[in-house]
Amino acid sequence: MVARLVVQTVLWLASMGVLLFGAAGTLAWPAAWWYLIELGALSLWTGLWLARRDPGLLAERLAPFVQKQQSRWDRFFMAAVACVWCGWLVVMGLDAMRFRASAPLPVALVSLGSLCVLVSIVMCRFVFAANSYAAPVVKIQASRGHKVIDSGPYAYVRHPMYSAALLFFVGTPLLLGSRWGLAFVPAMALGLGWRAVREERLLAEQLDGYTGYMARVRYRFIPLIW
Template sequence: MIARLVVQTVLWLASMGVLLFGAAGTLAWPAAWWYVIELGALSLWIGLWLARHDPGLLAERLAPPMQKQQSRWDRRFMMAVALVWCAWLIVMGLDAVRFRWSAPLPVALTSLGSLCVFLCIFMCRFVFQANSFAAPVVKIQTSRGHKVIDSGPYAHVRHPMYAAALLFFVGTPLLLGSWWGLAFVPVMAGGLGWRAVREERVLAAALDGYTDYMKRVRFRFVPFIW
């Protein structure tokens, strides 16, 4: 499984590199190199941690994004995510390097972006520690004894991984130096919010105790806000 983790991580990073550097028209983009290296190191770190502590969850995280148990709406959502993700990377390459539509960001903001990316993956580590059922697709994992998780970060918000993703959405364009990349953030955050609502309907209908959990933990992403 570790070999599969390494291969998928390398392919994922390579595809991002093609989109970023291809749109930029040059390999001379230090921020993008740092972004790819940071993501690669953090992804391998958390993947190796999962291989040791929760191989079942790692197998779920490495599974294809389209699965039989998955709801039709979630398959369409994942396809839309792939398209938006590719467009996002291309726009940031065009903006930050090729055409320089955005004024250069100060070092403090690019450093903040790198920190946000790190915090996103670091927070996911605690999500995975608390929830062995944190699959990337919406489905009920009956064969793995799927149950409601209300400990760790789930004691505070219902979707802590989505909350962490918000940091990633903001951190990536800051690190890469693209104001146009930041313009995508409301759309991407709105998409996550839509998915969270649909996901809760699936869980409430099929997972014992989830309706009660929703009553106990009122907020989805950010305490006292939403």
């Protein structure tokens, strides 16, 4: 399992590097190198922790993003996510380095971006500690005894993983110095919101106790907002 984690992490980072540096037209992009190093280190830190604490969840996290058990709409969503993700990286490489369309961001904002990435991954670790069923795809994990989780971050919002993702979406273009990358964030947030609503419909229909959980925890992503 650990070997698989390392291989998938390296391949994931390598593919991101190809998109970022290929679009940038240069390897002389310190912010992108730092982004990949930070993301890789945090991903391995979380993955190795999961390998010890919850290997079943790690197996789910390493599984393909398109699975037979998924709802059809979620398969299309994940395929769209892959396309948007690749396009986003290319746009940021073109914007920040090749064409330098964005004016350089202040060091404080770049540092804030790095901090956002760090905090988002730490938030994910808290999610994994609370929820052993936090698979990347929407499905009922009956074979693993899927049940409603209402502790930890789930006591405050219904989708804390998506809350962490929003922070990651903001942090990435800040760290890479791309204002055009930031322009993608509202659309990406809307996509997460659409998925959250569809996911809740499925869970309310198929997972005992989820309707009651929705009544107890009112907010999806951000307390007092939505």
